Amino acid sequence: MAQITAKAFAVRFPSLAASLQPDELEALISLLKLQNLDASEALIAEGTQADSLFFLWDGELNIVMDTPEGERQVALITENEMFGEISLMSPGLATATVRTDSGCTALHLDRASLEVFWQQYPHAASVFLNVLCRQVARRIRTANETLNQLRSESREQQLPAALVKAHSQLFEERPS
Amino acid sequence: MTAIDALKLNPYLAALSGEDLNTIAAALHVFERGDGHVFIREGERDDTIYLVIEGEVAVRRDQRTLERLPAGTFFGLIALVDDAPRAADCVADGAATVATLSRADYDRLVNASGHIALAFQQTLGAQLASDFRNVSAQIHDLLNAPEGKPDEIPIEDCDVVVIGGGPLGLIYATWVKRFRPESRVIVIERRDHPGHKVGESTLATTVRAFRAMGLTYPVMRRLFGNKAGLRWFHTSHESDTLNQQIDVVDIEETYQVERRVLESALQYLATTREGVELITGVKVLIKESDLDGDCKLILCETDDKQKFTLRSRVVCDASGPASVIPRHVGLYRKQIEAHRTFNYNSYFAYFRVKKDVPVDFWSYPATRHICFPEGWLWMISLISWRDTPDENMDQIIKTLIDHPEGVDETYPTREQLKAKFGGITEPIVSIGFTIRDDRDVAHLRIEERFNYWVNQYPAIRWVMEHFELIEAPYEGKQRSYSAFMQMAHDVERAAGDGWCAIGDSAMFINPFFSLGMNYGAGTAYIAARDTAEGLDKGDVSRAAFERYERYVREIYDQYTNEIDMYYRAFNHEDSYERAIALKLFFAISDVLPRDEYNESDPYIWNPLDPVWRSITNRVADIQRSGEINGTPPAEVARQIRAIADPFIEEIAQRPEVQALEVERYLHFYDNAGHHTEANHDKLRGAYEAIRCENCKLWYDDSIPACPNCGVENPRYEQPM
Numbered sequence: 012m013a014q015i016t017a018k019a020f021a022v023r024f025p026s027l028a029a030s031l032q033p034d035e036l037e038a039l040i041s042l043l044k045l046q047n048l049d050a051s052e053a054l055i056a057e058g059t060q061a062d063s064l065f066f067l068w069d070g071e072l073n074i075v076m077d078t079p080e081g082e083r084q085v086a087l088i089t090e091n092e093m094f095g096e097i098s099l100m101s102p103g104l105a106t107a108t109v110r111t112d113s114g115c116t117a118l119h120l121d122r123a124s125l126e127v128f129w130q131q132y133p134h135a136a137s138v139f140l141n142v143l144c145r146q147v148a149r150r151i152r153t154a155n156e157t158l159n160q161l162r163s164e165s166r167e168q169q170l171p172a173a174l175v176k177a178h179s180q181l182f183e184e185r186p187s
Numbered sequence: 188m189t190a191i192d193a194l195k196l197n198p199y200l201a202a203l204s205g206e207d208l209n210t211i212a213a214a215l216h217v218f219e220r221g222d223g224h225v226f227i228r229e230g231e232r233d234d235t236i237y238l239v240i241e242g243e244v245a246v247r248r249d250q251r252t253l254e255r256l257p258a259g260t261f262f263g264l265i266a267l268v269d270d271a272p273r274a275a276d277c278v279a280d281g282a283a284t285v286a287t288l289s290r291a292d293y294d295r296l297v298n299a300s301g302h303i304a305l306a307f308q309q310t311l312g313a314q315l316a317s318d319f320r321n322v323s324a325q326i327h328d329l330l331n332a333p334e335g336k337p338d339e340i341p342i343e344d345c346d347v348v349v350i351g352g353g354p355l356g357l358i359y360a361t362w363v364k365r366f367r368p369e370s371r372v373i374v375i376e377r378r379d380h381p382g383h384k385v386g387e388s389t390l391a392t393t394v395r396a397f398r399a400m401g402l403t404y405p406v407m408r409r410l411f412g413n414k415a416g417l418r419w420f421h422t423s424h425e426s427d428t429l430n431q432q433i434d435v436v437d438i439e440e441t442y443q444v445e446r447r448v449l450e451s452a453l454q455y456l457a458t459t460r461e462g463v464e465l466i467t468g469v470k471v472l473i474k475e476s477d478l479d480g481d482c483k484l485i486l487c488e489t490d491d492k493q494k495f496t497l498r499s500r501v502v503c504d505a506s507g508p509a510s511v512i513p514r515h516v517g518l519y520r521k522q523i524e525a526h527r528t529f530n531y532n533s534y535f536a537y538f539r540v541k542k543d544v545p546v547d548f549w550s551y552p553a554t555r556h557i558c559f560p561e562g563w564l565w566m567i568s569l570i571s572w573r574d575t576p577d578e579n580m581d582q583i584i585k586t587l588i589d590h591p592e593g594v595d596e597t598y599p600t601r602e603q604l605k606a607k608f609g610g611i612t613e614p615i616v617s618i619g620f621t622i623r624d625d626r627d628v629a630h631l632r633i634e635e636r637f638n639y640w641v642n643q644y645p646a647i648r649w650v651m652e653h654f655e656l657i658e659a660p661y662e663g664k665q666r667s668y669s670a671f672m673q674m675a676h677d678v679e680r681a682a683g684d685g686w687c688a689i690g691d692s693a694m695f696i697n698p699f700f701s702l703g704m705n706y707g708a709g710t711a712y713i714a715a716r717d718t719a720e721g722l723d724k725g726d727v728s729r730a731a732f733e734r735y736e737r738y739v740r741e742i743y744d745q746y747t748n749e750i751d752m753y754y755r756a757f758n759h760e761d762s763y764e765r766a767i768a769l770k771l772f773f774a775i776s777d778v779l780p781r782d783e784y785n786e787s788d789p790y791i792w793n794p795l796d797p798v799w800r801s802i803t804n805r806v807a808d809i810q811r812s813g814e815i816n817g818t819p820p821a822e823v824a825r826q827i828r829a830i831a832d833p834f835i836e837e838i839a840q841r842p843e844v845q846a847l848e849v850e851r852y853l854h855f856y857d858n859a860g861h862h863t864e865a866n867h868d869k870l871r872g873a874y875e876a877i878r879c880e881n882c883k884l885w886y887d888d889s890i891p892a893c894p895n896c897g898v899e900n901p902r903y904e905q906p907m
Contacts, residue, residue, distance in 0.1 A: 078330040085326060097323075100309075101316030106323040133301055140308035147315040148268040154322040155248075155274055161329045162249075 015040055015118070023091040024066060027142050035135040042128060043118040053110040054117065061098040061105040062122040067091065070115025074107045082108065085157050086150075096143045097150070099125070188258055190215050190286050193240040196259025199309040207303050214296055215286035220279045227263050227277040234270065234290045237263045242283030247276040249342075254321055255280055261314050267293065268315070340486070341495045345371040345464075346722055348485050348499040350471050350512070352376025353384075354446075354704070355690035356505030357453040359711035360463040361400055366719035372463050373497055375487055379468040380577050381450035383661035385535070385669075386617045388414060388554040388567050390701050391439040392791040395784040396708035397449075401456040404440065404887070405598045406587045408894040410452060411442035412570035412614070413885040415876040416553040416852075419767055420646075421760040423559055427645035429546065431764045432865065434854045435771050436553055437872025438778055440887050443554070443569045451577075452584045459588075471506075473515045478502065483685050501718050501727050504688040505711075508671075508695065513678040513688050521676045526744070527811060528751040529626075531562070531697060534633045534670040535619025537571075537661075538654035547865065552876055552885040556699075558757045559644055560820075562622035565698070566650075570601075570884070573661055574611040582608040595890040600897040602882075614884065616654060621698055623754055624673060633670045674698075675747070681739040682732030687714045694743045697750040700770075706742050709789025713738050738789065745794045749803045755810035756827065759820035764862055765831040766806065772838045772860055773799055775849055802834055835860040877902060 017036050021028035028036055043066070048054055055061045057077055067088055074086040085107060088094050098105060099122060129136035190212045195201040200208070217240060220226070226237055229248060237244075239260045246253045246262070253275065256262055262277050267290065288296075297304035347363055349356045352374045360372045389397070397407065416436030420429035457463040469487045472494075477484040485497040504512040513519040523530055543550055555566040572580055583604045590598055604610055620640050628639050641651050658667050677694040681687060690707040714735045721731035729736075749770075756766035774792035793799060806827055813823035838844055839860035850858050851872040857863050876885045877900060879893040886893050891903045 076327055076330050083330055085330075096312075097316045097319050099316075100312040101320060103320065106320055106327070133305060137301070137304055137308060140305070140312050144264075144268045144308065144312050144315055147312065147319055148265040151265055151315065151319050151322060152269075152271070152274060154319060154326060158322055158326050158329070159249075161326060 015043065015045075023068065024093070027093075027138065030138040030142070031135055032132075035132045035138075038128060038132065039120075039135070042124045043120055046117050046119045048111045048115050048117070050112060050114045051110065052114075053108050055095065055105045055107075055109040057106070057108040058104050061095060062102065063095050064093060064099055064120045064122075064125060065095045066093055066118040066120075068116045068118055070111055070113065072109050072111050072115060072117075074109055076107050082110075086153060093143070093146060096146055100143065100147070188241050188284075190217055190238070190240055193238055193259045193286070197261075197310045197313075199306040199313070203303065203306050207300065207306075210300070211296060211303065211307075214292040215288055217284065217286045219282060219284040222279055222281050224279040224283070225276060226279065226285060227273050227275070229274065229276050230272050232266075232272050233263075234266045235263060235287050236261055236267050236290075236293065237277070238286045238288070240284040240286055243280045244283055244285065245278050245280040247278055248274075252280075253325070261311065264311050264315055264318075268311075342484075342498050343373070343495060345373045345497060345499045347372045347501045347503060347718060348483065348497045349374040349503045349505050350485070351505035351507060351509075351692070352378075352381075352450070352454060352465055352467065353505060353507060353690075354449055354453055355707045355711045356503070357450075357457045357463065357465075358396055358400060358708060359503055359505055359689055359715050361457050361461045362712055362715035363718050364461045364463055366716060367722055368462075370719070370722060373499070374457070374463055374465045375469045375471060375485075375497070376465065376467045377470050379490070381447045381454065383573065383664065384446040386446065386567055386569050387444040387449070387704055388565075388701050389441045389444055390705055391441060391778060392784070392788045393701065393704045393708055394439070394441050395788060396712075397453075399784040400453055401460055401588070402452060403592060405593075405595045405894070406452070406590075407442050408595065408886060408890075409587055409598065409601045409604065410448050410572075410584065411444050412568055413552045413876050413887065414441045414443045414554060414568075415551060415874065415885070417556065418551075418553045419556045419558060419763075421558045421757070421763045422644050422646040423760065424644070426760075427649075429557065429646050429650075431760045431862065432855055433764065433767050433771070433862075434553065434865075435775075435778075435852055436551065436854065437875050438852055439874050440876075443552070443567050445569055445571055445573075447577075448572055448580065448584070451581060452588065455581075455584055455588055471511060473511050478512070478516070478683075478686060481685070500685060500722060502686045503714060503718065504686065504692045505690055507691040508674075508676070510676070510678070510688065510692045512686055513681075513692065516683065518679040519676065520679060521673055523675055523747070526747045526751065528747060529754075530624040530673045530675045531621050531754075532624050532627050532636075532670065532672045533619055533621045533674060533698060534637050534668055535565075535617060536637065536668045537569075537657045538616045538618050539657055540614070540616060540653065541655050542653050544650055544653045550878070557644075557647055557650070558763050559640075559647075560758045561626040561640070561643075562620055562754065563699070563757065564640070564647060565617070565619050565621070567617040569615050569617055571613050571615045571660075572610065574613070575605075575609070579609040583610050595894060596892055598894070600893070601895045602897070615657060615660070618651075618654065634668045637668055677743045678739070680729075680736060681710075682714070682717075682729055682736050684728045687718065687732050687735060689714045693739050696743060696746045699750055699753060702746055702750075705791060706746075706789065708784075709742070709791075710735070710739060712784070712786070712789050741795050745800055745803070748800075748807050749794065752803050752807040752810065755807065755814060758810070758814070759824040761824035762810070762820065762827045765824070765827050765835075768835055768856070768860065768862065769802065769806070769831050771853060771856075772835045772844070772849070775852065776841075776843050776847060778852075802830065805830055832860075 020040055067090055072088040073084050075082040075084050191208050194208055194211060239256050239258050241258055244256045265274050297307055347370055349360050356374055360374050363370055363372050416438060419433040421431045422429055454465055458465050468490045472486040472488055475486045482498050483502045485502060488494050510519045552568055557564040628636050631639055641647055656667055659665055674695055678688060681693040689710040691703060693710055696702045717732045717735045721727035753766050756762040777792050809826050810823055854865055855862055875888040877888040878885050879898055881898040882896040884895045888902060892899050
């Protein structure tokens, strides 16, 4: 994508861009590859090997997990967000499927290129890691909330009828 | 393992030089803590990071262990990165050695050396990413948990769990809510719907407690039968009549209460008015519950075997004689030897009146007691709703309680309610014996024992000829006769860390003077106050229940002695008369109407007064010695008179007692405290019951019409 400029990148990813030196930023941009996704196409599939970092340039992506009833959305990635850092920092299979509903544009940086970049620019590596750690921390907190939410949902489903009744007024429910 | 060994378990750090590792290790502060030590508490603000060096650290949220961190694992990283409060508890799981690295030291390390910084960042990044995978895996598992097969027992949180949805459990629950409205109080009850238990003869303090719960006079008049006092008689082998009558009547409007009706009404009030939550048809699995921790985990099971756990700060045991917690923790006892007394057996049945007993004022709606050397007989006239189905009964209760509050005549009559909702009532009489167990006829079955005592005393046999037994009166009960054997019990302690036992779960003394409900309400009140204050202060340990503990201990000890005094006094009609007169004169100024239940009600009749305690102890001791030494009862009675007479006379002279004109309430006494012939023409007391000319039921004379049938009260005078 020839038209990505440092300026455009800095507008979308300000915290990363602001911490990088101009030459580091230029080098990074030169490594990025554009990827266009059609509606309902998956960028990452749950359970597959994934080791790329992505920058969502345009559109939205859903993070979904497989359930017996089909996919369920557990998080949302919006424009100007980085993702894929989990597999990058803790190698393993993708924890979820990342799919777009209505198409999107993302920039993509594979692990090998990133590692070379980090070796060439140690300062940039430190900046990257800082940003990524903060991002993971944010993801953990969001995931914790999701987990709590699901737990309370499943608890309600599992609660014995007697306990559910107790929340309303038992007496009212006696047949008249 | 050393700190450096632990650091080297991380690949990025392992690649560092020994010198770099030493630099890092020098910044660490290493220490060991025992099992359960909380390194990090959820919600706290702190950005120190930790490294497990030896042992394991459990990550917990919501009392649930999310994962166990082995040596070499960093934790507490999220707060370092985003400065927000801690996301979970991290607790030593067994003894654990950890190292801390403060934020300042961390910053110093990474600023001093580029490659240390990078190795650290990569380590933290890998750790965080792995933490995320962990949470993610849990989300995945939860989303893929097989439907309908919960992998774990659901937990419900609240402040207070009450075991037992009987009157006292509900009264306690309501008072906790009143004292501390923000509390979530859940009552669990074994039965699906209140059913039959024993009928209650209530006294003024208990009626005040009911009124405090929202049961108003017009509602109680329609649900329950009127009661207007207590009457005692004495009989013996030497006599074939009822002797030495004692009345304490015309004091305050009280009721003879059927338990299903009372419980249903209190359940309705507690749940609809007070915000108490009630779960019925659930039993507590106490052996699988956890009472040890700061949070009590009460495992419950529904009739269809579904389990759930209630987690609370306080558990109140209101399970009655089942005494669930005291028995479980080994504090329950039937130890009466320490009091040098005996236990008691009660057996009872329900009867219809065949014809009125030809004794003056016999039908006046007082609880009647016939005392004799081995015990006494009670006769309680009830309005029984036993043939009214639960659903119809509930509608009647709901209609009455939801009726806009107003004067009595604005309420529908009992007959109107019965017609509208399909209610059936019948006047019946509960008749039962309570016998000292050292004098009971232990070789006989319950029914035989009942009839044995009927036939022992001609006066009782004659009275019983006026009644006929109702066979198996209550649904679900095959037998006509019920029994409570060896009733007296107490607990070594009535409270512990985060729990208390109230009512019969803590103690039962005797049915004489309706102590169970009178002081049961007292236990509910004081325990609720201690509970609410403890929750406010954040301390619900055993110490928080100190006032309550003392209350149970003192009431039990005093009444055990006092009740012993009455029973032994039944040996002779004179000592019987003096012992009850002692109580009536001592207590009468505390019996008269007060408006609201207040903190003096748990101490009604002033039983802990030192002079009173001393008198009752002395009288009990004299009688005890008399029984042991075989002193003739008439002689013992004379010794008691020597103590009782001056005491009663002194009380009768007190200005507050003089002002009462006790003759108005004690129809067989003069104002000086002497037993006299009946004088029913004495001045009217504070309260009087009238018998309806139409339906023949008794009701409060001060209202314009019979609450049962609506026929006018001929004595009613419109207030000016």
